[in-house]
Structure formats: C-alpha cells, structure tokens
Amino acid sequence: MTVADNAVARPLVDVVLEAIDADEKLSDDVKYLVLAVLEGPTALQQLLDGISTPQAREESDASGEEPVGAFLKQITVAGFSGIGPKATSDLHPAPGITIVSGRNGSGESNFAEALEFAVTGSSYRWEN
Structure with missing residues (x-):
C-alpha cells in the first residue's frame, strides 16, 4: 500500500x-x-470573533469500518451530448477522487456531464 x-x-x-x-x-x-x-x-x-477556540480533535478509529456513501462501478450513457450509441465506462469504486482520462474528443467530459445531469437534473455548462 x-x-x-x-x-x-x-x-x-x-x-x-x-x-x-x-x-x-x-x-x-x-x-x-x-x-x-x-x-x-x-x-x-x-x-x-474571538468568542471561542476550537478543541483539538482525536483521530477517528476508522479501522475496519465501511466507508459511508455510494460508489459508482460503471456509467452507461446513450444519446447524450455527443454520445450516440450506448457507451459504458467501468470505474474503480473507492473513496477519494476518480480520474477519467482519455485523448481529446474521446468522450470523458460527456460521461461527467451525463452523471452531473443524472444526479442534479441540470448541467453547469448548459445553464448559461
């Protein structure tokens, strides 16, 4: 590790x-x-404001605990923002940041926008 x-x-x-x-x-x-x-x-x-001072925190005992939340294993997109037929991207589900990379124009941004739209119902790029 x-x-x-x-x-x-x-x-x-x-x-x-x-x-x-x-x-x-x-x-x-x-x-x-x-x-x-x-x-x-x-x-x-x-x-x-000078009202208080934060208290020092102890490190949490996270050993053996399952992470809270949900992790994507895969995203499949069809007919969305430049993606025609169904396209799938497999992801490594884990806490932290997932980086999807590829050559320019290969569709990685389209996957991100599709996920944003699916989760929020809107797209930052489309707002303006």
Missing part, C-alpha cells in the same frame, strides 16, 4: 489533522483556523 493509498483509506479530517500537527512552520493561530474550518462555519466565525 502506498502513502497515497493509505491517505485515501483514512478520513480526510484525520489526514488534515496529522498534516497540520506535523508542520512545525505553522503557527498555532493557523492551526486553530484549520481546526475551526473542519468544525464548520459557526466554529470559524466564533474563532474570528
């Missing part, structure tokens, strides 16, 4: 906490800002 694989297998909050804790160049004020952002908008505003 690579370092990147290990980071993907852990919750993002844990990765960020470990990174800011290990960075000796970051001031405590910057670390408090990062902690407040992780807690949410209210905690950040309270920190900026």
Whole structure:
C-alpha cells in the first residue's frame, strides 16, 4: 500500500489533522483556523470573533469500518451530448477522487456531464 493509498483509506479530517500537527512552520493561530474550518462555519466565525477556540480533535478509529456513501462501478450513457450509441465506462469504486482520462474528443467530459445531469437534473455548462 502506498502513502497515497493509505491517505485515501483514512478520513480526510484525520489526514488534515496529522498534516497540520506535523508542520512545525505553522503557527498555532493557523492551526486553530484549520481546526475551526473542519468544525464548520459557526466554529470559524466564533474563532474570528474571538468568542471561542476550537478543541483539538482525536483521530477517528476508522479501522475496519465501511466507508459511508455510494460508489459508482460503471456509467452507461446513450444519446447524450455527443454520445450516440450506448457507451459504458467501468470505474474503480473507492473513496477519494476518480480520474477519467482519455485523448481529446474521446468522450470523458460527456460521461461527467451525463452523471452531473443524472444526479442534479441540470448541467453547469448548459445553464448559461
């Protein structure tokens, strides 16, 4: 398992906490800002207003837990934005970012737009 694989297998909050804790160049004020952002908008505003200081968080015990959410194994598109006959793209379902790459004009953006449209009912590119 690579370092990147290990980071993907852990919750993002844990990765960020470990990174800011290990960075000796970051001031405590910057670390408090990062902690407040992780807690949410209210905690950040309270920190900026001088009302409170975020509490240090313990790393979660994510070992053996199943990731929350859904993962796509495959997307099939037909008759959508330049895709004529049915075309299928197999994906590797896992937490993190999925990168679909190909030569220019091979349809990777069309798959992304089709997924966006299926999930949201609209397309950012079509809004304007």
